[in-house]
Structure formats: C-alpha cells, structure tokens
Amino acid sequence: MGEPPMTLADLREEELLARIIPLLPTAAPGVLVGPGDDTAVLACRGATIVTTDAAVRDRDWRDDWCSGADVGAKIVAQNLADVAAMGGRPTGLVVTLLADPRTTVAWVEDFARGLGEAARAAEAVVLGGDLSSAPAGLLAVSVTALGELDGRDPVLRSGARVGDRVAVAGTLGRSAAGLVLLEQGRSDVDPELVAMHRRPTPPLAQGPVAALAGARAMLDLSDGLLRDAARIAAASGVRLDLDRAALARYAARLAPAVGDAGSWECVLGGGEEHSLLACFPGPVPEGWTVVGSVHEGAGVSVDGIRQSPRGWDHFRV
Numbered sequence: 005m006g007e008p009p010m011t012l013a014d015l016r017e018e019e020l021l022a023r024i025i026p027l028l029p030t031a032a033p034g035v036l037v038g039p040g041d042d043t044a045v046l047a048c049r050g051a052t053i054v055t056t057d058a059a060v061r062d063r064d065w066r067d068d069w070c071s072g073a074d075v076g077a078k079i080v081a082q083n084l085a086d087v088a089a090m091g092g093r094p095t096g097l098v099v100t101l102l103a104d105p106r107t108t109v110a111w112v113e114d115f116a117r118g119l120g121e122a123a124r125a126a127e128a129v130v131l132g133g134d135l136s137s138a139p140a141g142l143l144a145v146s147v148t149a150l151g152e153l154d155g156r157d158p159v160l161r162s163g164a165r166v167g168d169r170v171a172v173a174g175t176l177g178r179s180a181a182g183l184v185l186l187e188q189g190r191s192d193v194d195p196e197l198v199a200m201h202r203r204p205t206p207p208l209a210q211g212p213v214a215a216l217a218g219a220r221a222m223l224d225l226s227d228g229l230l231r232d233a234a235r236i237a238a239a240s241g242v243r244l245d246l247d248r249a250a251l252a253r254y255a256a257r258l259a260p261a262v263g264d265a266g267s268w269e270c271v272l273g274g275g276e277e278h279s280l281l282a283c284f285p286g287p288v289p290e291g292w293t294v295v296g297s298v299h300e301g302a303g304v305s306v307d308g309i310r311q312s313p314r315g316w317d318h319f320r321v
Contacts, residue, residue, distance in 0.1 A: 073118025088211025180274020243301035
C-alpha cells in the first residue's frame, strides 16, 4: 500500500518554506529585501500599481480538473492581467496560502512550482507572503501583485470617448468553452480549450503597448466581454457597440466543440479569459483586433442591439 502522503501537519512552517521558496523567483535588481524577513523592501522608481485576487477550492477550481501547478499559474495570470490592463509592467507578487493541515505537501509544492514558472515567465519575483492553517476542507490562495508604469499615466476605465475604436488583445471565449467541456466530461474533444481554462495566457506585454499607442480606456476581461465592456461604458459615460462580424471568428473557433449557440455564449459571457479590452482614438497597434466602436449613450450593444450584461458574478450562484 505504501506510506500515506505527507501533509502540512507533518511539517513545521520553516520546513515547508524550505521546500517551496527554492521553486520561486525571489531576486531582482529592485528587490532590496526578499522573503525571510517581516516584510520585503523594494526600490520604487515612480508610481506603483497594486492589485489583489484570490481563489478558493470548489469555487474557483476543482481538484479533479486542475493540478496545484494549474492553480498557481492561474492566480498569477489573473493578477498580472490587471497590472497589464493599467498599462503597467509586472514586478512582484506577495502570496498567501490558507490550507487545511491535511493538505498534502505534494500539492503545495506543485502549486509553488506552477506559480514560480508563471512569475518567472512574466519577469516578476515573489517577494514573500503568508501561510495559515484553515478549517477542514478549506484551501484558498491569494496573490497581491505589484507593477510599474515606467513614467506613463495609468490607463483607466473612464477614458473612452465617442468615436474611439474598441479592440481586443488575446482570445475570446476559450476559457469558458474549456470549462463547458470539463463540466460535460468531454475534455478530450478539444484539449487546447481545456488547457486555456486551466492556465489562461493573458497578453501581458500588450498592456504597455496599448498605453504607448494612446489607449484611453482599458481593462482585463476576467468576467466576460459584455460584463466587462459595460464597466468601461459606465465609467466613461458612453455606449460600446460591438461588431458581430468582427467577433464571428472567435465564435467559429469554439463552435466545433460547444456548438454555434454555445460558442457565442462563451464569446460574449465567458469569464477567466484575461485578455485585454481597450478603446483607442486612432489606429490600433499590432497585436490588437478592432471589435467595435464607442458611441453616445450607455451600456453595451451588438450591432446596435442593446445587451444585458452577463458573465461571472462572484456572489450569484
């Protein structure tokens, strides 16, 4: 039968940290003090971006669908996409883990490995964090991400103006379609879509690119195209009109896996894509696709037909 797996209850905190810190990138020129002291110390050269996001087992992921490494990679992606959406460049991460002591050490090491790989790929370092025991069955992670604007102004949600072009960097609907396949037990139908749900790949470099190109409003598509576009519309006091023909290629990619109607639902309402949506007063830069335009009014429409916001809402079940 073999030995039972080692759990967190079998290790002291120092022993656990000794296992996971080597899996993380922790050193960078601007990091004066990294993990190991009461706080990290950074040398900041200007305005600093700060954001945070959390994930809870059986709410944001399921263990039978996602590995610890998937969870680590996803929590990095969703935080750093927010940094990119402000036009910023990611620099550091602070990580919190709340875990039932019966959680296996192997899961935590796998989580740290996935988180470290994603942070390293984004050229961000892990500055420290916290470990806490949790009630039976609870496993949750949280990341606070830091970024820099490199002397630029932040790109807010409130800057869209009538006449702007609405554009997307990244994919639409793939994470949602992957979730549908997992829910239906059909993950073998399109492994690429399932992989996108497990580990989103936001176009982080396009945030600064959009800022340099003059983007006037931008956000991360975390909760669905219609819901997030409505946030720009509300903050800017305008209407975003999306072009169905421009969105059709995104739906066409999904239709073989989830059907025609399902593909459009994923494109318009699917969350956890972490692509970027921005409004530009002129030509859009390479890496962006125009999917609509900004008009007088309020809310979001598709080909002029008003749409009700839909997508992920944390407190609606």
